[in-house]
Amino acid sequence: MLATVAAFLAVVGGTSLVAVGARWFHRDDSLPTLEGWALAGRRFGAPTTWLLLGGTIYTAYTFAAVPGLVYGAGALGFFALPYTVIVYPLAFVLLPRLWKAARDNGYITVADYVKGRYDSPPLALAVALTGILATMPYIALQLLGIRAVLTAGGLYPRGLAGDLAMIAVFGVLALATYRHGLRAPAVISIVKGAAIFGATLAVVAVVLDELGGPGRMFETAATQHTALALEPELFPAFATLALGSAMALLMYPHVLTAAFAASGPDTLRKVTVALPAWTAVLGLFGVLGIAALAAGVEAPPGNAESAVPLLVDQLMPAALTGVLFGAFVVGALVPAAVMSIAAATAFVRNIYVEYFHPTATPKHQTRIAQAVSLTAKVGAVAFVLGLRNQAAINLQLLGGVWILQTFPAVAIGLFTTWLHKWALLAGWAVGMVAGTLLVVWGGFSSVVWVGFGGARVPMYAAVVAFALNLVVAVVLTPFFSRSREAVRAT
Template identity: 50%
Template sequence: MTAAAAHGINGVQLGVVVFFFVVVSIGGFFAARWKRPQSLHSLEEWGLGGRRFGTVVTWFLLGGDLYTAYTFVAVPAAMFALGSVSGFFAVPYTIVVYPLIFVFMPRLWSVSHRKGYVTPADFVRGRYDSRLLALAVAVTGIVATMPYIALQLVGIQAVLDTIGFGGTGSAFAKDLPLIIAFVVLAAYTYSSGLRAPALIAFVKDMLIYLVIIVAVVYVAWKIGFGNIFDAAQKKFTTPNPKTHKVPGSFIPPNQQYWAYTTLALGSAMALFMYPHSVTGVLAARSRRVVRRNAAILPAYSLMLGFLALLGFAAIYSHTSVIGQDGKPNAQLAAPHWFAQVFPSWFAGVALAAIGIGALVPAAIMSIAASNLFTRNIYRDLLRPNATPREEARVSKIVSLVVKFGALAFVLFLDRQNALNFQLLGGVWIMQTFLAIVAGLYTRWFHRWALLLGWAAAIVYGTVAAYRTHSPTVTHFASSLAPFPFTDTKVYIAVSAIVINIVVSVVLTALFRIVRVPAGIDDTVADDFYSESAAEQVAPQDAPSLAGERTG
């Protein structure tokens, strides 16, 4: 019963997964009535949930949004196959990201709240008076998000493969559960907007916490953490008899310190440039909700750290990662480990947690990408006079297009393509950091300098990523490449942002000297501090003021 790659479908696991899927689907459709909007026919309502989410909802929404199904399979997979540098950097990454957002996200929230910005590109357009720069930010966001959605499907596939789908049989039958799941997801995202993933995130996050706590208790009592570390240490310090190389790193050696640090820092800087993260933040009710969440979201990082260690647990348990197609796939390490060591019903809960973990981010990502399209391509370039109702309609349709695009991506292209684009997406999205984050503090940078800096960095990052290779993969083998003019391997996105900054600074100085028009700033200093009406007044003052207003 414990054979991980048992052929045939495990009925108990399937039943549990289907149960939770039905529960969240009902919740998704019901979400349209949640917090009773007068109508869903605007991007404010459909795309940002009315900017009404408080501390708790925002916590679940952002947690559900940032820790995706792909995270749940890829991080333990990296730990299982390659060790710490590839996998455990996710922990310092998610440690560092929250102090970072504590610093700059409240400013983005405030200016977006005051000016009605729905996307980061809206802000860039208002701040720099440049539709072209906004278009660059929007297109980068959309292009980086698409493969990310596709990877959520890869996460669901790992779950389905563990249950026993796939292998032989027609391609259509093999992928039918995936198609059904995505059609239902598309339908309730269409009808409920951001409220759907916000509601589902409760179920998702509760399940994930439950599963991780049980797994940690199991490892601590039945296996012992010392043993899983010993097993991992043995694996990563024993050279391969043929190549005489170790398969990975147990603890990063000297020459990989910069790789580890830049992966953590670069990923942290990039994370909140992704449109879906910005959407989650802008949906918060107030600036304080954003700050407070920066202090309480690290609970997820702790969960992620233990999840990563399940990759080592799979090493200890000699978990098979042979998929239904008979080929080894490290991404099956975590799901197979659950199926191997737990009874079917609980393995089903774990698989459901991963599967639902795909639905929340996929919904928010598709909403964020369609908001970008609607605001910064459709409205800014094609239909300047689009009404809110028209914007919402376009966004809803685009969210369907985006999702089915991702589905087609996964069904018809090799999975390696999705991984390559995801790697590139991280490098690309990082290049919007300068325009957005520097713009929150200073208007010194020139719009054309930022655009050219962005372009130079995109070109460098793409070429550098393309040229990485390994014995098995000829291109896009790694997110690490030597920092220009050195031998030190660092995260490509970090090298690229350095190039981005240098080009932008030099050209800004030049454009200022020759007085190239800088455009008109639509924001004033005060906008970056604005509070929502509910939080403008200290609570002890509130009753009298409230009385005044109503009386």
């Protein structure tokens, strides 16, 4: 146990020191601006962008939840692999276009882009608020991922001591982000990449050796679980989960913030070609869910995310266990930091400046964004300590449904402005309400049953809501366009 703790503290402590020294990373001695704080001056090259974007997309909770879902639900949990395969061709097309529009017009947030594209402050406000609402529970979920993993590994003291330790780790991140903006998670992402890739390959190699190789592992796991092969009736759920998740991911403010910090469109194209390497690591984590079944790991009811930490604690050498758990913590720090920056920037640009203080100077905007990012982290800690874990998970599930409703205004708007701004706003409202009701009525399940010609088909709730959103926007566009022409004619 001592070796585990020592290795864990070495990883987390080293990361904290790196974060504090982030001011020297791509240093810029110009006057403080929101663009410099939130996007690091848009100067990150391909290696830094690859690490930052990968570290932002693949959160600590992802690395715990995917194998946990495989452990608990079988093959359905592997939807994350085609989802991350689908997302990169989309990113290859969308992100460079968005970056160019943002750079050419001085946009910092995606809501800035929407406002400029459609000349519609209300639509931009809807996009900004949706992004903030979807992001806040996501930050809390990173803390939940840390606590779940460390508790399963026996590294999270019960009661106040454990909570204070988590607050201390998060406090270092909050301070580094407050002072250095996006440079802090960019530096931490270097440590995360090395820790996650190295520890994963080592853990998988040890686990396969202990369980007699992949063939025997799958044979043993099949005796513990009957859903390792996907049932045909779940094909629509699998497909819509993969497609909807891929479309939604690129709309999250933290993903777009990391993309906007790149040095150019070509940088983003190179990065999206190389990002599937992160998917390969995620696939190995999914296999660890199978390994947990084969090893007879018994996760507590309702806490399947602890399956892999329990497996690691059971089979791994002490030092390697500490390194992996340290990598989990570092894995949470990068996305949590970028999420808080993205939410704070959206608040300042699209709410504070737009509606409360239009004459705010660049320095004042930066100071407000720093304060809001700090408040977001404090709020996430309070949320985790004060509410049930399931509350954060439910809200994050709703966040995924909500953020997809911004896709028509953002992604489709890159190629055409035919959809009218008021029709897009109406479609967004319908999608938000419909998606929320579907999830709540379904008992906070991401998969809902939809009737088609007398048959009931399982589908991802976000995709159903998105379809309603798009139909409303398409149907209402001619009506609003004719109304505008009639007003001009008079």
